[in-house]
Every structure is written in C-alpha cells, then in structure tokens.
Amino acid sequence: MTVRRQPVLGILGGGQLARMLALAGAPLGVKSLVVDSAADACAGQVAPLVVADWTDYEALDHFARQVDVVTFDFENVPAETAHWLAKRVAVFPAPRALAVAQDRLAEKTLFRECGLMTPEFKAVDTREELDQALAIVGAPAILKTRRLGYDGKGQFRIKTLADADAAWAALGAQATAHGLILEAFVPFDRELSVVAVRGRNGEFRTWPLTQNWHTDGVLSLSLAPAPDIAALQERATHLARTLAEQLEYVGVFALELFVKNGELLGNEMAPRVHNSGHWTIEGALTSQFENHVRAVLGLPLGDTSARGLSAMFNWIGELPDAAPVLEAVDAHWHDYGKQPREGRKVGHATVCAPNASQLVERLSGIAHALGRDQQAGPAVGKLLENR
Numbered sequence: 001m002t003v004r005r006q007p008v009l010g011i012l013g014g015g016q017l018a019r020m021l022a023l024a025g026a027p028l029g030v031k032s033l034v035v036d037s038a039a040d041a042c043a044g045q046v047a048p049l050v051v052a053d054w055t056d057y058e059a060l061d062h063f064a065r066q067v068d069v070v071t072f073d074f075e076n077v078p079a080e081t082a083h084w085l086a087k088r089v090a091v092f093p094a095p096r097a098l099a100v101a102q103d104r105l106a107e108k109t110l111f112r113e114c115g116l117m118t119p120e121f122k123a124v125d126t127r128e129e130l131d132q133a134l135a136i137v138g139a140p141a142i143l144k145t146r147r148l149g150y151d152g153k154g155q156f157r158i159k160t161l162a163d164a165d166a167a168w169a170a171l172g173a174q175a176t177a178h179g180l181i182l183e184a185f186v187p188f189d190r191e192l193s194v195v196a197v198r199g200r201n202g203e204f205r206t207w208p209l210t211q212n213w214h215t216d217g218v219l220s221l222s223l224a225p226a227p228d229i230a231a232l233q234e235r236a237t238h239l240a241r242t243l244a245e246q247l248e249y250v251g252v253f254a255l256e257l258f259v260k261n262g263e264l265l266g267n268e269m270a271p272r273v274h275n276s277g278h279w280t281i282e283g284a285l286t287s288q289f290e291n292h293v294r295a296v297l298g299l300p301l302g303d304t305s306a307r308g309l310s311a312m313f314n315w316i317g318e319l320p321d322a323a324p325v326l327e328a329v330d331a332h333w334h335d336y337g338k339q340p341r342e343g344r345k346v347g348h349a350t351v352c353a354p355n356a357s358q359l360v361e362r363l364s365g366i367a368h369a370l371g372r373d374q375q376a377g378p379a380v381g382k383l384l385e386n387r
C-alpha cells in the first residue's frame, strides 16, 4: 500500500479566521500550518503554529517547504512577503489581488472600472490636498488611511469643513507611510455584503446577500439571507464575479456594499473569509471556510445555498454566558479561545430558523436570558419590520 500524503494548507495569520479555516479543512483530510507573530494566536489551539514575523525569511522558507498552498487569515500581510512566498509555493489569493484589496484607493478605482459605483473619493497625501479634496467631495466625509485600516480603525469622520484640522491631527502623521483617502459620507439605507468564492478553474459562486449592522465601525449583527434582495442579488453576484475575474481571484472574498435608493455602492473588498459570512457554518449547505479550503486546493466547490434564515452576533470584548445560546434551538456558540480585551472579537453566535417568526422568537429568548433585550431590541425590530 502506498503512503497517502495529506494536503497541508499554510495560513498566514493565526486569528479566528485561521482557526475556523483549519477546523473546516479537517473533515476534508486537510492539515493546516499557521504562521503568526504571537505565540498565543488562537488558531494555535487547533493547528500547529509557527511563531514568526512577516520578515523572518528563514522561518517562512521552512514553512513554505511544509505546505502545499498558502492562504491568508490576515489581509495586511506585507505584499513583499506574499510575493516572496509566491516564488516558492502556490499562494491564493495571488499577491496582486491582495495588493489591490490592501489599498482603498486601488480598490475603489477597480470597483469603478468594473461598473460598481462608489462614494465620491479623492486621494490625500498632504494637508493642502485635504482642503482640495474637501472642496470636491464636500462634507460630511470620512478621512481614512489607504492601508492597514480595518473595523473602523484609521478613520476620522468630518462633519463640517471646520473639522479638517482635527482630521489631519488624527491621521496626518500616517499620510506619508500609508496615504489617505477622503470619501463622501453616504447616508445609506442599509449595508449588505456579498461573500463569493472562485475556484482555481474559474468556477464561481456566491452565498445569498447578507445584511450587516455595525457598532462603532465593528460588525455587530449579520442577517442572512438579507430581506428584500430579489432586485439586488443578481447585480451583486455579477459585480462580484466581474471583480473576481479582473483579479484572477482564487478563494473566498467579501464585497461590502451600501444600498442607497435601491442602488449598490462599493465600500470595500476583503480578500479572505469574512465576518459577515460566519453564519454559513451552520446556515448554508457549504460554509465559506470549507469552500475557501476547497478553492485554494483546487477541489470542486460546494453548494452555497442557505438552509433557512440565520442571524449572527459578534461577541466583542468578552463572552457572555454561553448557556442561553447552548440551550436554544438551532443556536450555535463559537468561542475563539481568546483573552478578553476591549473591542476585541472573542466569539460569535449564530441562530438559525426556518422562517422569520421563529428566528425572532429564538433571538428574543436568548436576548432576554442574557438580559440584553435593550441591545437586541433594535436588531430584532429591524427583522420584524422587513418581514
């Protein structure tokens, strides 16, 4: 009998996304090897962890020799590291796609080339250019770092032109290293995301559009499939596909969208599995994590249909009592094994149901048991109002 060699997936970054990727790979017989600079990175609890930083080429060389394909849990891996690895081993998504998604200016420019409208934007590198950009974009607006921002970090909201000095004081120091972008503030009706996957052979699928609610720039609730998407799903799928083909993208990505007067506007693209796709673990026939593993390894993709309705809540800072979720019907608890810290995503819960009224009932029961009626009230109310 020949010895069977299991495929090894290399994952750059060892957070909860790497953890869930490694867990999804296991039933497919895929082993994972994770790289992170932190020895306590939470993916290290479920897969072997190499502790190294992104410029430790000796460690990265050893890592590259042990894996069949490299992918990302973290989109801000330096482009040089991704290019260096791509000379030694298959890297998906390819460094070029990663580079575009790392830069808000390149990303929004590509969106427009692909026919996806965006909020008005202007690159800003100097204090003078901020005034020029404000004259064109107007206020309210948001000044953002072009690179390295996530979850609302590296952003300053400009309510009136008088806030320009304060915005520059907050972000001007980062203009030289990362560049800045000024974007018009969009008073959107709602936020949606489309999570999509493209295989090595070009096979393409999307999960149903997801509606997202943020608190202080951080995702707090996702509802999938989003209500009233009949007129938007096809367009969102077409746009995601056009983008993926332009970038020759391989793997899962999320396209974050604003909806204003029935029109879709592109906010950003995450070149990886995405928080707004966590509901797919229990709520879809194939999860985003499994399909990402399948895509980067060149395996056939799985069905992305939703089983019913799902709502996903993030646990930020610290975990609440797990019991009300564990006791509820079709409710699923995810503890990332991280230490509590303010603003940190430490876990999530997904509640599934065959219809809206049962979903609302289950959510209300959990919220009540957790003493969070107040917090859950607006979210649950939104579900009711749309169904």
Ligand code: AMP
Pocket (backbone or CB within 6 Å): 119, 142, 149, 150, 151, 152, 153, 183, 184, 185, 186, 187, 188, 191, 214, 217, 218, 256, 267, 268
């Ligand atoms: P981002 O890191 O760009 O995804 O921003 C985090 C959140 O801030 C988004 O999900 C929106 O809720 C909000 N936001 C970002 N950009 C804009 C914008 N141009 N107009 C209105 N809200 C925005």
